[in-house]
Amino acid sequence: MPRATVRLPRLLEPAVGKVREVKVVGDTLRAAIDDLLRQHPTLGVHLFDEQGALRPHVLCFHNGDLDREVSDRSLADGDEITFLQAVSGG
Amino acid sequence: MNQPINRLAVGTERGAYRVERKNGSWTVTSGPRFPGWKVSALAQAPDGSYLAGLGSNWFGASVHRSPDFETWTQVEQGPSWPEDSGLKMNQIWTFHNAGDRVYAGVDEAGLFFSDDQGVTWEGVAALNDYPGRKDWFPGFGGLAAHRILSDHDRLWVGISAVGVFRSDDRGESFVRVDEGVIPVDPSDQPAWCVHSLVADAEESNRIWRQDHRGVYRTRDGGDKWEQIEEGLPASFGFVIGRNQSNGTLFVAPITADENRVPVDGRFSVYRSFDDGDSWTEAGVGWPEGGQFNGALRNAMVVDNQGGVAIGTTGGSLFVTSDDGDHWEQLPFSLPRILCVTTI
Numbered sequence: 393m394p395r396a397t398v399r400l401p402r403l404l405e406p407a408v409g410k411v412r413e414v415k416v417v418g419d420t421l422r423a424a425i426d427d428l429l430r431q432h433p434t435l436g437v438h439l440f441d442e443q444g445a446l447r448p449h450v451l452c453f454h455n456g457d458l459d460r461e462v463s464d465r466s467l468a469d470g471d472e473i474t475f476l477q478a479v480s481g482g
Numbered sequence: 483m484n485q486p487i488n489r490l491a492v493g494t495e496r497g498a499y500r501v502e503r504k505n506g507s508w509t510v511t512s513g514p515r516f517p518g519w520k521v522s523a524l525a526q527a528p529d530g531s532y533l534a535g536l537g538s539n540w541f542g543a544s545v546h547r548s549p550d551f552e553t554w555t556q557v558e559q560g561p562s563w564p565e566d567s568g569l570k571m572n573q574i575w576t577f578h579n580a581g582d583r584v585y586a587g588v589d590e591a592g593l594f595f596s597d598d599q600g601v602t603w604e605g606v607a608a609l610n611d612y613p614g615r616k617d618w619f620p621g622f623g624g625l626a627a628h629r630i631l632s633d634h635d636r637l638w639v640g641i642s643a644v645g646v647f648r649s650d651d652r653g654e655s656f657v658r659v660d661e662g663v664i665p666v667d668p669s670d671q672p673a674w675c676v677h678s679l680v681a682d683a684e685e686s687n688r689i690w691r692q693d694h695r696g697v698y699r700t701r702d703g704g705d706k707w708e709q710i711e712e713g714l715p716a717s718f719g720f721v722i723g724r725n726q727s728n729g730t731l732f733v734a735p736i737t738a739d740e741n742r743v744p745v746d747g748r749f750s751v752y753r754s755f756d757d758g759d760s761w762t763e764a765g766v767g768w769p770e771g772g773q774f775n776g777a778l779r780n781a782m783v784v785d786n787q788g789g790v791a792i793g794t795t796g797g798s799l800f801v802t803s804d805d806g807d808h809w810e811q812l813p814f815s816l817p818r819i820l821c822v823t824t825i
Contacts, residue, residue, distance in 0.1 A: 403518050406536060406546060407556050434556040438541035441570060442563045449540045477540035 393417045396424050396471040400435075403477055407434040416473075420464040421454050424473060439475060449478040486803035487789035491532070491551065491825045493521030493780075494797070494817035498534060500551055500825065501799065501812065508801075508812045512551055522820050523780065525577035527584050527599040532825070535574025535586070543571050545586070547600055551825065559602040561586050561594035576780060578630035580637075587627035591618060591641045593653070606653045609639060618644045619667065621675050621694070628779060629679045633686035638679060638704065643667070643694070645674035648704050659704030664695035677719065678779045683726040690758055692722040692733055692779075699758050710758035715745040721777050721792065723784035730805050731758055732790055736776040749773035751782075751792060753806050765802065767809030773798065780821035793819030 398414045414431060418424030429436045441447055452459050453474040459465065488503040497514025498521040504511075515521075516536055523535030532548040545560040563569040573589040577600075584596045586603065593606040609627075618625055621642035629640035637649040638659075645660040660674040667673035675694030682688035691698040691707065696717035698707040711717045716735040723732045731754040737745050744750070753764040775796030782792040788805045797819055799812040 403538070404541065406516050406519060406554065407544070433558050434544070437544055437560065437562065437571070438538070441542070442565055442567065444565065447540065447542060 393419060394424075394467040394469045394471065396467050396469075396473055398424070398428050399472065399474040401476055404435065404438060404475075407438055408432050418467055420466055421452075421459060421473065422462055422464050424467055424471075425452075425462055428473075451476045451478050485787045485789070487785055487791055487801055487824060489825050490783070490791050490799070490801075491524045491823050492793060492799065492816060492819060493524045493534070493821040494819050495520055496817040497521060498524060499816055501814075508810075508814070510814055510816075515551070515554065516546075520573075520820065523574045523576050523586075524821050524823050524825075525579070525584075526823075526825060527577075527596075528579050528582050529599045531599055533577050533584070533600045535577065537573045543573050543588070545574060545600060545603070557601055557603075561588050561592070561603045561605070563590070563592070563605075572624060573626065575626045575628040576630060578632065580632035585630045585632070585637075587630050587639065587641075589620075589624040589626040589628075591615070591625045591627045591644065593627055593630070593639055595653075608649065608653055608655050609647060612647070612656060614671070617671055619673055629676065631679055631681045631686070631689065633681070636686060636703070638681070638689065640676040640679050640691075642677070643673050643675035646676050646679065646691070646704055659700075660707070661705065662700075662707035662709075663691070663693055663698055666694050678722045680722050680724045680731075680784075682724070682729075688757075690722050690724065690731055692719050694718070694739065697722070697733060697758065710754075711761070712759065713754075713761035714752055718742075719776070720779040721782035723782050723790065725784050725788065725790075725805060726786045728805070729757065730755055731761075732764065732782065732784060732806065733761070734777045734782065734792060742776050743774045744776060747772035747774045749775060749794065749798075751790065751800075751806060751809075764806030765804075765808055767800070767802075767811070769811060778820055781819050783822050783824050785824050789824070791822050791824070793822045795819065 416424045416427040499513030520537040534546045548554040578585045631638040635652040647656040665672035666675040678692045687703040750768040752761040775794035797816040
């Protein structure tokens with residue numbers, strides 16, 4: 393099964409401490425995020441709303457491509473998944 | 483002899499702080515904890531552990547626990563809405579201890595409880611599924627259950643901008659208790675915008691209320707309210723508190739809904755020694771040069787020993803240890819202050 397790296401913003405420290413990178417496995421982006429939430433269940437409430445959608449001002453990148461749906465796109469070994477808070481407001 | 487307030491926990495728009503008086507001087511001794519996060523509620527659970535309610539413009543709301551205010555752990559089963567509710571958990575507004583139980587009031591408006599010191603939480607269905615909630619309308623600060631009172635099997639919950647709900651059966655059922663208060667929405671489905679509540683610890687039917695539409699009191703648990711504003715420079719405001727040992731009441735008037743600054747830039751607390759029949763400005767020590775910031779609803783604490791602390795939206799903190807005769811402005815400024823509590 394493909395192994396990927398998830399990068400987390402510093403602002404999520406209250407949920408995961410000093411962890412900035414998490415190694416995950418999954419055939420798809422969604423499966424890899426499920427693995428992330430299994431390892432760090434406290435992240436779920438911060439990344440996704442009650443209906444399972446990515447929070448409006450949270451961004452998810454797969455190898456640099458924005459994927460707001462956290463879709464079932466395929467993963468390959470060594471892929472990178474990055475969560476960021478959007479630059480919102482001025 | 484009054485015991486001075488020496489230690490406060492302060493939640494702000496950007497983190498939580500502990501401030502302490504040591505050798506006669508106030509300093510920030512911890513913080514910011516949770517840098518970058520709104521800390522909208524701080525309390526101690528029945529076992530003495532600390533609870534923090536966090537919110538974020540990006541990352542939702544969560545509850546955190548600490549044994550010492552220094553190391554914090556997010557709880558995994560915090561207050562949450564069911565997927566099919568359509569509701570969002572936007573903010574943890576308040577914690578309230580009732581015996582060994584802890585309640586949390588949240589936005590979107592709801593009541594949750596924990597029987598294990600805040601580790602796991604369940605919703606109070608009778609309020610969270612209250613008939614007609616689809617017609618509830620948020621106040622300027624959100625659709626928030628922000629104030630909880632309790633006395634044995636009785637509960638009161640203040641929700642903006644909806645009103646006050648009372649349960650006489652430990653949350654199995656609720657009735658609305660706003661008669662006598664001027665509604666903010668006078669339509670056929672009226673709404674009230676309660677800002678804060680405080681009850682007499684010895685006689686819980688006696689409750690005082692800072693409302694959007696003025697200052698009120700009830701003697702019958704909320705069945706009937708009367709307006710009590712004699713001596714106040716303005717009836718608008720957010721905080722209300724009471725020294726339970728001698729009955730002194732405290733409010734912090736703000737000019738008006740549409741102009742949320744102290745009257746003439748004079749920030750101060752008003753107090754009443756007669757259950758709210760009359761009010762006078764409390765003591766000395768207020769800034770003379772103008773202080774154009776008000777206090778939010780959770781930003782005042784009364785310790786029942788003569789101590790009161792109040793924080794402003796400008797990040798200033800004022801403390802008295804003699805029931806408001808003398809006030810001291812603390813020698814530092816924090817981010818916009820959301821909540822203040824003694825620890």
